[in-house]
Amino acid sequence: MAELQVRKKEKKSGDGIGTMVDFLLANARLVLGVGGAAMLGIATLAVKRLIDRATSPPSDKEAEEKAEQKSIEESWKEAVLKKASPTLRRKEDLGLHCAPLSLPDPSQPIPEAAGTVQDKAPDEMKKIPICFTLQERLQDYHSRHASVPEAQREEARQLVLDIKAELQGFLRAKLPEIPFLALHLGGSLGNQLPVSCLDHACLLMPLVPEPDLWCFIPGQQTILSDPNFCMVKRTDLEYAARGSSPWDRFLVGSYLSSRTIVQLLHKTIVGSINWPAIGTVLDCTIKPDITSAELKLDVAHPNVRMIIRILPMVVIKDAELLAHCSADAPADNLWQQTFYRQEISRLQELDNSESGIRLQCFQILKGICRDCPALCHLTSTHLRHIILHLSTETPDWTEATLADRFLQVLEELIGYLDKGFLPSYFNDKLNLFSALKAEDIDELGYGLYQVFSEPDALLKR
Template sequence: MAEFTRQRGKRQEDNGLGSVLDLLLANARLVLGVTGAAVLAIATLAVKRLIDRATSPRDEGDPKAEQKTLEESWPELALIKATPNPPPKQRREDLSEPLLSPARPPVPGPRVCPAPPETPRLESSPPRCLTLQEKLLSHYSNHLSVPEAQACLVLQLARSICAQLQNFLRNKCPELPFGSLFLSGPLLDGLRALTADHVHLMLPVVLDTALWSLIPGEDTVVRNPQYWMIKRTDLEYFPRGCSPWDRFIVGRYFSSNMLNETLHKLLVASINWPAIGSLLGSVIHPVVASQELKLEVKHDQVELSITLFPVVEMEDKILLAAPPEGLVENLWLESFYRAEVSALKELDAGDSGVRQCCLCILNNICKTYPALHKLAGSPLTHVILHLSAASTDWAEEDLADRFQQVLEELVGYLERGVLPSYFNHKINLFCELSEEEIDEMGFMLYRAVSEPELLLTEK
């Protein structure tokens, strides 16, 4: 009962204090105006809170109560100090005079030299938040450009090595009808390359079409439409030895693995790379442990990796000697790279589009994040080509929309675990990905769909 009475008396005191403050604020509105009264109200409210805490009873036995009260008062004190002084207003006795009264002549006083005018300070404006469109264009222009001098040096080195290797093969294996070596890759094919540190070296394998035929991928042992087999035909009439490539036959099929092993031995053991490197001012050595036919080139200004691919062109197919990992050694991988480059260029030329720009940005992102490495290259290209068939507007101002749409399409393909090739819908470009890899990619891209800017953050 006593506690109830004490609390009730406290509320009455608070009501009395509130009435006084309300009256004060009401009169202040007349004297100070709306702005001045608002400022006074803020300060008065802060003082009232201080008075409330000072008069409120503290819990007995709580040694931190006083400290807590003081700590809670710092915001109010800071509020009072930070409250700007209201502009001077006319006094109450001046309210009868017109607000716009004529200026009174100044009272003459001692002459004071005027102070020099202060130099105006330029306040730095806060940084402007960039849109996704601006971030993408900035990322493309600032982070994905290869210096022209570096690109020229890389191409010069690659062409010189290509010529040296061509001469060696003609002298060492004159019986094998290799075609003229040529360079390939984004740096050569007009696509804007991410870096100037990798070039493909294509080695044509010339076959007599009367002695060889292609077996579709669906009819091979792996049942994968992207892997073909090259079969030796008419052995009854044209026995072994009629074709210079018969030495690479395994079970009547041209073995891509056997050809690669022969070339690997030549690269590692037969070619005098130190002499060629000194001639070119570089250090060249083959990668012994790699299953790929790869050369590493170190120059004073650049480091270059060259990968050699034997390639067969038959029946409008481009087949690489790049069999899948495993015991199957007679398979040839169908390559769509040339068709991909041609399709992207034609589409962009037709509507001044930014498909190649979008692809370059996405490739860089996939190479930046290890979880997305296997999406770079052909998978991204085929997603953009599929999307181009549905969304025909690829102008520069729509880059952000198309970029986010590609991410959404990728998530959808990963959810299904199937990305059909643009040129052959029977081919699933995700067929060699594991469930764990698909889940990791899908989770990362699913998060990026709502915040695509996260992918542009440099790690």
């Protein structure tokens, strides 16, 4: 009776501590903000597990079986939490400690009948826990969920190329006064890179302004004084008056208007092209997006469903500028410099030098962001630049380090979110988080906490 009362008191004390921890964790985001909440949540969950173990009385066989046959999910979560938590000692070895296989007792008789051994083997195998490390989980997730088979990727690529050919022919016939180079496929499909999903593609439309009549104005030198938005200015108006260039019709003030160009293309693509007929020929359904300020095509094929974005682009003095046509843009003549080609080229160069896994890690993270709604604001650009930044600090990206680098990228993300500033790898004046609102950053911080606390739920998809 006395022993029962002691156990009840211990249980009550443990429940009290657990309740306090749960309350602190639930309100951490309101008190500490993004980075603090994510890191506190990670550390608190690990500490709570230690408290629960210390205050829970061992009950004979139950405690022994729990230690011997700990579930795969709990063991894996604990390894990730301890790896990520700044308050706990970091583990260099991420392997999980599964229950050791017990050797047969020499004093026990060995079954003589072979049939008896065969009958018992399946039952014995069920009792042996299967050991998965974080490394193995990530590799399985990549092969099963974050990498599109090559045949399916090629089919989607060919479909986009067929749509590109139809669109290009029509635009050249309909708008002969607008000089542009051949449309080309961008993104992973255009660069023959591994693809994590086939839900989107992009077609780049290179416009051709005369190099002696137009110049590139960096964002910090414009009236907005924003390094994220640059402009294209008309020059030599005293020698080449307005009308000398076919692009003068798109001038707003002295600057080339991205919005005016996109509006003309939008009107043509939505109202003039017979997409049902083209879709019938290509065995798919193509619908232009009439509600968006951007140029988008919704394509439904028997084997793939995707959004194709059409991006007008200007190249001036090696600077590649994409038309910024968002409905909430602060001006009509804004362009954004893109470093996509440099990003991919640098990642490939680094991976080729050491048979690295940077692109593989990128695909896994991209798949997780797609599966976790709270991480939807993290774009491919964010992930590529964070991996590039981390590559300068940590050079070893061999296959054996995949789990370590994956966790490091998540930790880097938390650090940049806490600052609210993610510098571009190629221009540290550009803040890649500038388009995010405070609530978006807060949601991302909580989403990263979910990745740490419930990784198995994401990687099992």
